[in-house]
Amino acid sequence: MKDTKRIAVLGGGSWATAIIKMLSENLETIGWYMRSVYAIEHIKRNKHNPSYLSSAELHPEQLDLSDDMNVIVDNYDILIFAIPSAFLKTELDKLTTSLENKVIFSAIKGIVPESGLIVGEHFHEKHAIPFENIGVITGPCHAEEVAMERLSYLTLACQDQEKAKDLSNFIAGRYIKIKISDDIIGTEYAAMLKNIYAIAAGIAHGLGYGDNFQSVLMSNAIREMKRFIKKVHKMKRNINNSAYLGDLLVTGYSVFSRNRMFGNMIGKGYTVKSAMLEMSMVAEGYYAAKSAYNIKKDNGAKTPIIDAVYNVLYDKKEAKDEFKKLTNRLD
Amino acid sequence: MKDTKRIAVLGGGSWATAIIKMLSENLETIGWYMRSVYAIEHIKRNKHNPSYLSSAELHPEQLDLSDDMNVIVDNYDILIFAIPSAFLKTELDKLTTSLENKVIFSAIKGIVPESGLIVGEHFHEKHAIPFENIGVITGPCHAEEVAMERLSYLTLACQDQEKAKDLSNFIAGRYIKIKISDDIIGTEYAAMLKNIYAIAAGIAHGLGYGDNFQSVLMSNAIREMKRFIKKVHKMKRNINNSAYLGDLLVTGYSVFSRNRMFGNMIGKGYTVKSAMLEMSMVAEGYYAAKSAYNIKKDNGAKTPIIDAVYNVLYDKKEAKDEFKKLTNRLD
Structure with a gap:
């Protein structure tokens, strides 16, 4: 004591x-x-x-x-x-x-x-x-x-x-x-961005993409997170530390994550509204996607995954089409 | 055609x-x-x-x-x-x-x-x-x-x-x-090392460590992989590309991976021999662990995860003790 x-x-x-x-x-x-x-x-x-x-x-x-x-x-x-x-x-x-x-x-x-x-x-x-x-x-x-x-x-x-x-x-x-x-700025942005990537993982799963794609998505997500955070607050950080990559993985691979679940429903064809109603709560990544999208519009970071999630959640784009496009922006 | x-x-x-x-x-x-x-x-x-x-x-x-x-x-x-x-x-x-x-x-x-x-x-x-x-x-x-x-x-x-x-x-x-x-050398070493990390993930799971630890283990594994490969063949590479990080994740998170399954049995108390007999095959990471351990002894890379797996598989160390020690070498 x-x-x-x-x-x-x-x-x-x-x-x-x-x-x-x-x-x-x-x-x-x-x-x-x-x-x-x-x-x-x-x-x-x-x-x-x-x-x-x-x-x-x-x-x-x-x-x-x-x-x-x-x-x-x-x-x-x-x-x-x-x-x-x-x-x-x-x-x-x-x-x-x-x-x-x-x-x-x-x-x-x-x-x-x-x-x-x-x-x-x-x-x-x-x-x-x-x-x-x-x-x-x-x-x-x-x-x-x-x-x-x-x-x-x-x-x-x-x-x-x-x-x-x-x-x-x-x-x-x-x-x-x-x-x-x-790194208070970087760790907080990482914690916020990972929820968007968890939604992306959920959408991909809901659309029928498999584990091979999930690993490519996460590998791209951590590189995207690095670019994004670097634009917001440039400093020496190892993006593969637990607070960034670990936090991304524990959420992106969790079948219990509310954000992933929300994305999964979208991928399976629910509208954003009905997915929210069904979950009787709003997944944090929903707000994060809008905010991150606006930030990246200002700072010019290349963020194909955030873009795809934003377009699906806020721009009424079909998840299927949007993720098909996304697959060509990943590597 | x-x-x-x-x-x-x-x-x-x-x-x-x-x-x-x-x-x-x-x-x-x-x-x-x-x-x-x-x-x-x-x-x-x-x-x-x-x-x-x-x-x-x-x-x-x-x-x-x-x-x-x-x-x-x-x-x-x-x-x-x-x-x-x-x-x-x-x-x-x-x-x-x-x-x-x-x-x-x-x-x-x-x-x-x-x-x-x-x-x-x-x-x-x-x-x-x-x-x-x-x-x-x-x-x-x-x-x-x-x-x-x-x-x-x-x-x-x-x-x-x-x-x-x-x-x-x-x-x-x-x-x-x-x-x-x-990067023929780096991609091949990555493909080999990931099997050792999948064994580590399996051992941890078998010992009762959870998803929080798994994400920390993977976050440390990719940093360790980067250090190891850099010693073997130094060149400009992004360790977070799909061929390195993606490959690590698809194996380290797969419940079907033979290497992870082998590790899981070890974590649950099987001897190395009985785990091999039970699986009626040898997991590739078993050989990889020995080889990687010898290479790192030469080149001096800091590889706490490889060390722990090696000590369990080849040096008759108790998985429980060895992973307890490992938890203090990770962050």
């Missing part, structure tokens, strides 16, 4: 719950904001999150639970946000207290739809958080495997690497290994 | 049969050597290879079949070898005719156990074939998906790229796209 009253998690989903589980191996008290009073009561009584990652055993005596975000923000120094990007702005609108001097780590993958920004940029531009106080927690990591205590490697990125190292002491453990990085 | 009497395939397995299928879309006559007289008769009568890739329909009227390797070698200019590396030397010992002026393409993945050389080097050193007459056909490509006519991308590598382009005209088609490369 290393410290108290320092770290809080904001969000009540699977990934938030997984991070709580990691932290509770090392901390006596963890702040935890979630919207649902019902979930909070359930956790206190039953030691499990009722709706997400319910297989993970939680320890209520270590948890400072609150349904008031302002209380948690006031009482903790390091705030780990794990709220789906589609709801982040609505949640942050509840803030009446200040985020000044707080260290913000984003465990969110995706674009904030209202601002069109990745989460770090959103906090920087909309909440005036300096970049040295912004960090990213990224995978490759299915929350479900954290619940099962299967060995997972996370990357903590922060411009001020000392802050990433500090947090890593409370997250690393028996089944979690941590790598430190200073 | 483009030409006749030019191209022959040597070997009777799945991959040989898949290549025959590709060629028969473009050629009127293809030479085909296979050992088994029974298989030849079966193909002539039933239009299918009885034992391998039997779902692929063959066209006997296009096939110049022979169980005499010397006849085929004499009559054809471009010889595509698709004999498992473990049997290559035994087969080549039957040669009484000359390979002079023949163009040899290797569709074999692995090391020739007797010489410890990759196939291209073996032909060069043991049969005095100049490197400009040696080429490599590599994936990512499961033969089964060729039988199903699912889109696949092959790489043809030859120092003399004109020879690769020439052959590509007869292999490319409706469901086959071809990329040309001049």
Whole structure:
């Protein structure tokens, strides 16, 4: 047990719950904001999150639970946000207290739809958080495997690497290994782009392409991701590190990925609307595709896969035709 | 139909049969050597290879079949070898005719156990074939998906790229796209190394590691592959191209890969011997691990994954301990 009253998690989903589980191996008290009073009561009584990652055993005596975000923000120094990007702005609108001097780590993958920004940029531009106080927690990591205590490697990125190292002491453990990085922009874009590639993998699968094509698609996707991120933020990075390639693979090859599932339905002939209705949620890659497409229009990166996904999702192009064209742009 | 009497395939397995299928879309006559007289008769009568890739329909009227390797070698200019590396030397010992002026393409993945050389080097050193007459056909490509006519991308590598382009005209088609490369050494080592990484993936799975770890393993494997190949043959290559990364992924993520299956049994506690007996065959990565380990001892490449696989297969180390150590060498 290393410290108290320092770290809080904001969000009540699977990934938030997984991070709580990691932290509770090392901390006596963890702040935890979630919207649902019902979930909070359930956790206190039953030691499990009722709706997400319910297989993970939680320890209520270590948890400072609150349904008031302002209380948690006031009482903790390091705030780990794990709220789906589609709801982040609505949640942050509840803030009446200040985020000044707080260290913000984003465990969110995706674009904030209202601002069109990745989460770090959103906090920087909309909440005036300096970049040295912004960090990213990224995978490759299915929350479900954290619940099962299967060995997972996370990357903590922060411009001020000392802050990433500090947090890593409370997250690393028996089944979690941590790598430190200073590439907050690149790791966040990678986490966002991989969802688009997972949609592409799903579409290809839905259309009947096989494993041979999937491997070519992933091999092209990592090269495309490299070109894209280089245009957005040029720095020395090895795109084959776990935070980039590993994260792409764990999602692109997962049959449980919501993004891949969404793509698969599109490939099988569902319209975008009916696929969303059927899933009763919006896959993060859906927003990411639009945002990435607009960014690449500005910066001129060559992105055949993003183009194809965008054309299918937003330009009413037939998946079959669009992917036929795509096959000629890959190698 | 483009030409006749030019191209022959040597070997009777799945991959040989898949290549025959590709060629028969473009050629009127293809030479085909296979050992088994029974298989030849079966193909002539039933239009299918009885034992391998039997779902692929063959066209006997296009096939110049022979169980005499010397006849085929004499009559054809471009010889595509698709004999498992473990049997290559035994087969080549039957040669009484000359390979002079023949163009040899290797569709074999692995090391020739007797010489410890990759196939291209073996032909060069043991049969005095100049490197400009040696080429490599590599994936990512499961033969089964060729039988199903699912889109696949092959790489043809030859120092003399004109020879690769020439052959590509007869292999490319409706469901086959071809990329040309001049990296015969690198593509062949990649094809060999990926089998070791597939064994590693299998061992990890057998030991109970999950998808998060698998993605980290693959992300480390491609970096290790890059270091290894750079030491063996330094040249400008993008390790994320399909012939390297794609080939790694199609094998490392395939539950049908024999190498992965072999590793999985080891991870589950089978001894090396009993896993081999159970599979009634030797996985190519088994030989590759020994050879790669010896090469890296010479050239000093940092290869934690190859080391771990070698130690388990050849040094009687417990897979569990060895992979525990490996997890600390990955990131």
